[in-house]
Amino acid sequence: MPEIATTPFADQKPGTSGLRKKVRIFQQPHYAENFIQSVFDVIEAPAGATLVVGGDGRFHNRVVIQTAIRMAAANGFGRVVVGQGGILSTPAASNLIRKRQAFGGLILSASHNPGGPDGDFGIKYNVGNGGPAPAKITDAIFARACEIDRYRIMDAPDVDLGTLGEQRVSDLVVEVVAPVADYAALMEQLFDFDAIRAMIAGGFRLSFDAMHAVTGPYAHEILENRLGAPAGTVVNGTPQDDFGGHHPDPNLVHARALYERMMAADAPDFGAASDGDGDRNLILGRGIFVTPSDSLAALAADAHLAPGYAAGLKGIARSMPTSQAADRVAAKLDILLHETPTGWKFFGNLLDAGMATICGEESAGTGSDHVREKDGLWAVLLWLNILAVRKISVAELMTEHWRTYGRTYYARHDYEGIATRGADALMAGIRERLAMLPGETVGDLTVETADDFAYTDPTDEITSSGQGVRICFAGGSRIVVRLSGTGTQGATLRVYLERYEPADGRLDLATGDALAPLVAAAEALLSIRSHTDRKAPDVVT
Ligand code: G16
Numbered sequence: 001m002p003e004i005a006t007t008p009f010a011d012q013k014p015g016t017s018g019l020r021k022k023v024r025i026f027q028q029p030h031y032a033e034n035f036i037q038s039v040f041d042v043i044e045a046p047a048g049a050t051l052v053v054g055g056d057g058r059f060h061n062r063v064v065i066q067t068a069i070r071m072a073a074a075n076g077f078g079r080v081v082v083g084q085g086g087i088l089s090t091p092a093a094s095n096l097i098r099k100r101q102a103f104g105g106l107i108l109s110a111s112h113n114p115g116g117p118d119g120d121f122g123i124k125y126n127v128g129n130g131g132p133a134p135a136k137i138t139d140a141i142f143a144r145a146c147e148i149d150r151y152r153i154m155d156a157p158d159v160d161l162g163t164l165g166e167q168r169v170s171d172l173v174v175e176v177v178a179p180v181a182d183y184a185a186l187m188e189q190l191f192d193f194d195a196i197r198a199m200i201a202g203g204f205r206l207s208f209d210a211m212h213a214v215t216g217p218y219a220h221e222i223l224e225n226r227l228g229a230p231a232g233t234v235v236n237g238t239p240q241d242d243f244g245g246h247h248p249d250p251n252l253v254h255a256r257a258l259y260e261r262m263m264a265a266d267a268p269d270f271g272a273a274s275d276g277d278g279d280r281n282l283i284l285g286r287g288i289f290v291t292p293s294d295s296l297a298a299l300a301a302d303a304h305l306a307p308g309y310a311a312g313l314k315g316i317a318r319s320m321p322t323s324q325a326a327d328r329v330a331a332k333l334d335i336l337l338h339e340t341p342t343g344w345k346f347f348g349n350l351l352d353a354g355m356a357t358i359c360g361e362e363s364a365g366t367g368s369d370h371v372r373e374k375d376g377l378w379a380v381l382l383w384l385n386i387l388a389v390r391k392i393s394v395a396e397l398m399t400e401h402w403r404t405y406g407r408t409y410y411a412r413h414d415y416e417g418i419a420t421r422g423a424d425a426l427m428a429g430i431r432e433r434l435a436m437l438p439g440e441t442v443g444d445l446t447v448e449t450a451d452d453f454a455y456t457d458p459t460d461e462i463t464s465s466g467q468g469v470r471i472c473f474a475g476g477s478r479i480v481v482r483l484s485g486t487g488t489q490g491a492t493l494r495v496y497l498e499r500y501e502p503a504d505g506r507l508d509l510a511t512g513d514a515l516a517p518l519v520a521a522a523e524a525l526l527s528i529r530s531h532t533d534r535k536a537p538d539v540v541t
Contacts, residue, residue: 002074002152002153002154002155003150003151003152004030004033004150004151004152004153005149005150006030006033006034006037006148006149006150006151007030007148007149008034008145008146008147008148008149009028009031009034009145010146011025012034012035012038012141012142012145012146013142014124014138014141014142015485015486016342016343016484016485016486017111017122017124017132017343017344017345017485017486018107018109018122018123018124018125018132018138019035019122019123019124020110020111020113020120020121020122020486020487020488021120021121021122021488022118022119022120022121022488022489023059023060023115023116023117023118023119023120023121024117024118025121026060026064026121027060030151032064032067032068032123033067033071033151033153034145034148034151035123035141035145036067036068036071036106036123036151037071037075037148037150037151037152038141038142038144038145038148039106039123039125039141040071040072040075040152041144041148042137042140042141042144043103043104043125043127043137045075045076045077045103045104046103047076047078048076048077048078048079049076049077049078049079049102049103050077050078050079050080050081050100050101050102050103051072051077051079051080051081051102051103051104051105051106052080052081052082052088052093052096052097052100052102052104052105052106052126053065053068053069053072053080053081053082053083053086053088053105053106053108054082054083054086054087054088054092054093054096054105054106054107054108054179055083055086055087055088055107055108055109055277056087056089056090056108056109056111056213056214056239056276056277056278057085057086057087057213057214057239057240057241058108058109058110058115058116058119058121058241058242058243058276059115059116059117059119059121059241059242060121061086061087061108061241062085062086062161064108064121064123065082065086065108065161066158066159067153068080068106068108069082069159069169069172069174070153070154070155070156070169071151071152071153071154072172073154073156073169073170073171073172074152074153074154074170075152077103077172078171078172078173079172079173079174079175080172080173080174080175081096081100081102081175081177082159082161082174082175082176082177083176083177083178083179084161084162084164084176084177084178084179085161085162085179086108086161087179087214087217087239088107088179088214089179089183089214089215089218089277089278089279089376089377090107090109090111090277090278090279090373090374091183091278091279091367091371091373091374091375091376091377091378092179092180092182092183092218092278093105093107093126093130093373094126094130094131094371094372094373095130095182095183095186095370095371096177096182097126097128097129097130098129098130098371098372099182101128102128103128104125104126104127104128104133105125105126105130106123106124106125106126107123107124107125107126107277108121108122108123108124109122109124109276109277110122110276110488111275111276111277111279111280111486112247112248112249112250112254112275112276112280113247113249113276113486113488114242114243114246114247114248115241115242115243115248115276116241116242116243116245117242119242120488125137125138125141126372126373127348129348129351129352129372130371130372130373131344131345131347131348131351131372131373132343132344132345132348132372132373133345134345134346134348134349134462135345135462135464136462138345154169154170154172156169156170159174159176160176161176162176163176164176164177164178179217179218180217180218180221180222183218184218184221184222184226186370186371187222187377187378187381188226189307189308190306190307190308190309190370190378190381190382191306191307191308191381191382191384191385192306192307192385192388192389193226193227195385195388195389196227196381196384196385196388197226197227197228198388199384199387199388200227200228200229201228204269204270204387204388205268205269205270206223206229206233206268206269206270206271206272206384207233207235207258207261207262207268207270207271207272208223208233208234208235208271208272208273208274208380209235209236209250209255209257209258209271209272209273209274209282210234210235210236210237210239210273210274211236211243211244211246211248211249211250211254211255211273211274211275211276212236212238212239212240212243212244212246212248213236213239213243213248213274213275213276213277213278214239214276214277214278215274215278215376215377216234216236216237216238216239217237217239218278218377219234219237219274219377220234220237222377222381223380227384235258243276248275248276249275249276249280250272250273250274250275250280250281250282250364250376251282251364251539251541252282252289252540252541253539253540253541255273255282258271258273258282258284259271259284259289262284262285262286262287262288262289263287267286267287268286269285269286269387269393269394270283270284270285270383270384270387270394271283271284271285272284272376272379272380272383274376274377274380275364275376278375278376278377279344279365279367279373279374279375279376280363280364280365280374280376281295281364281365281366281376281377281379281380282364283295283379283380283383283394284394285393285394285395285397285398286393286394286395287395288394288395288398290394290398291323291362291410291411292322292360292361292362292363292364292365292366293318293322293323293325293326293360293362293408293410294323294325294398294401294408294410295360295366295379295383296316296318296322296325296326296358296359296360296361296366297323297325297326297328297329297401297405297408298386298397298398298401299358299360299366299379299382299383299386300313300316300326300329300330300333300358300360301329301332301333301401301404301405302386302389302390302397303357303358303368303382303386305385305386305389305390306382306385306386308368308370309357309358309368312333312335313333313335313356313357313358314335314336314354314355314356314357315330315335315336315337315338315350315355315356315357316329316330316335316336316337316338316356316357316358316359316360317337317338317339317340317346317347317350317351317355317356317358317359317360318337318338318339318340318359318360318361319339319340319341319342319343319346319360319361319362319363320339320340320341320342320453320455320467320468320470320480321342321361321362321412321468321480321482321494321496322360322361322362323362323408323410323498324408324476324478324498324500325405325408325410326360328405328406329405332404332405336355336356338350338355338356338458339455340455341453341455341464341467341468342361342363342467342468342482342485343485344359344361344365344367344372344373344374346455346457346464347359347367347372348372349457349459349460350458350459351368351369351372352372352459353458353459354369355458355459356369357369359374360374361374362410362412362496363412364541366378366379366382367379399507402503402507403503403507404503405503406500406501406502406503406505406507407500407501407505407507408498408499408500408501409498409499409500409501409509409511409514409515410496410497410498410499410511410515411496411497411511411512411515411540411541412494412495412496412497412540412541413494413495413496413497413519413522413537413539413540414484414492414493414494414495414537414538414539414540414541415492415493415495415528415532415534415537415538416487416489416490416492416538416539417487417489417490417491417492417538418490418491418492418493418531418532418533418534419490419491419533420490420491422491422531422532422533423483423490423491423492423493423531423532424491425531426481426493426526426527426528426531426532427469427481427482427483429526429527429531430469430481430525430526431452431469434450434451434452434469435450437450437471437525438450442520442521442524442525443517443520443521443524444517445473445474445477445517445518445521446473446474447471447472447473448472448473448474449470449471449472450469450470450471450472451469451470452465452466452467452468452469452470453467453468453469453470454466454467455467467482468480468481468482469481469482471525473521475500476499476500477498477499477500477518478496478497478498479495479496479497479498479518479521479522479525480495480496480498481493481494481495481496481522481526482494493528493531493532495522495526495528495537497515497518497519497522498518499514499515499517499518501514
């Protein structure tokens with residue numbers, strides 16, 4: 001097989017979700033090739049295996065897809081299944097890996113990070129269950145990337161990604177598939193499309209912001225064509241390789257226009273947005289933002305109303321920084337609640353083992369055992385299904401939820417692109433003091449427990465430690481602090497603030513007011529300003 005000599009790059013350590021770097025780094029000769037070969041060397045797929053390849057359509061997507069196809073041909077794969085135009089949303093790629101019983105898949109995305117020549121790019125390897133490779137595989141990929149000295153690549157012309165059907169690159173069959181069809185069919189199995197269609201026909205109005213990213217074609221097909229929402233329901237629905245110059249992150253900062261529309265007097269009944277690769281979601285009702293943590297809790301409480309979940313849930317899993325709202329639902333349903341480190345890859349084993357049905361993260365991710373990735377449109381459809389059955393508004397549903405379970409006020413403060421030294425010093429400083437914190441009072445808050453989160457996967461007994469500091473106060477409030485594993489510049493500090501009010505407590509406070517004592521406590525405990533050299537967070541979500 002044709003081999004090219006190469007030398008290692010020292011910076012190919014996958015983060016929370018694959019390898020994410022600036023496009024210009026990925027454009028260096030041999031850079032993507034080294035990483036892809038490291039993946040192939042580690043996974044040792046049998047000859048003739050199937051590989052799914054797709055991306056979120058961002059700048060540089062097609063270049064790397066062609067490279068990956070030539071390399072798959074030279075590494076003995078028998079078939080590559082690729083989305084037309086090189087496009088597959090991350091949940092659709094996960095679905096295809098499972099449906100086609102592929103050995104694995106390469107997903108080309110930097111998710112919610114900006115795109116374009118000056119933006120970000122990424123490569124993630126997903127295993128045969130459709131989920132992100134677990135840490136033992138990503139660690140091995142990094143180790144291999146540190147010593148790589150050759151990669152295999154066919155000298156072949158580009159594949160025509162625009163034409164559906166089969167083509168060949170040497171012995172490799174390349175199958176270009178419609179990106180939306182299989183995914184839309186799966187959604188029809190899980191949800192009561194008739195009920196949602198009837199609700200929309202009855203005057204229920206919704207708005208979906210695809211943020212110029214990958215969910216545009218999926219949302220047009222599902223929401224407008226299949227569910228009958230009027231044209232114009234999907235906004236920013238044509239994918240662009242630079243996301244229209246915007247930041248495709250569905251939060252209150254980057255989806256501001258949608259937020260303002262939903263807060264207006266004549267707002268639609270329901271608003272939602274998804275990110276660059278279609279796995280995140282933002283949920284809004286008229287006059288109300290539902291935090292991702294609350295969304296997970298509300299969806300878990302009512303999931304049985306959708307046909308795909310009528311048998312009930314086996315368990316709920318949430319990442320550690322996600323609020324404890326879902327824990328209260330799990331307790332009431334008397335099902336398992338798993339607290340895992342940040343990163344969807346930690347949910348895969350629980351889902352495979354039937355220990356959880358629904359998973360969620362504060363970072364705008366929710367999903368279930370239908371695939372092994374979080375899934376933005378899935379969350380939107382489950383919300384719509386629940387609203388269609390219950391015939392109440394989003395605001396009414398959340399108010400009722402809080403009256404049943406209590407309310408968890410929640411916010412995440414991000415300090416982006418700060419100096420690595422300051423970030424490391426902050427984390428080291430608080431880790432050193434953890435043992436001394438219990439019993440300490442900060443304002444009106446008393447520390448009950450403080451630790452550096454470690455998780456032992458119950459299915460393979462592998463422990464992941466150093467996953468973020470938790471400071472828990474009497475009464476159920478918490479501060480969590482960790483460094484992001486998805487940024488591409490400097491360090492990003494995330495401070496997660498959470499205050500619990502019981503069902504008979506104050507359920508109608510403004511989030512900022514409710515969390516003010518925790519903001520002050522975080523500054524007192526962590527000296528955020530001096531370590532970050534910032535007076536305030538860059539993004540509050
Ligand atoms: C990725 C992971 C998520 C994680 C998020 C934020 O999401 O898949 O599990 O919660 O990053 O991670 P961090 O806090 O380390 O930046 P995505 O949508 O970027 O793939």
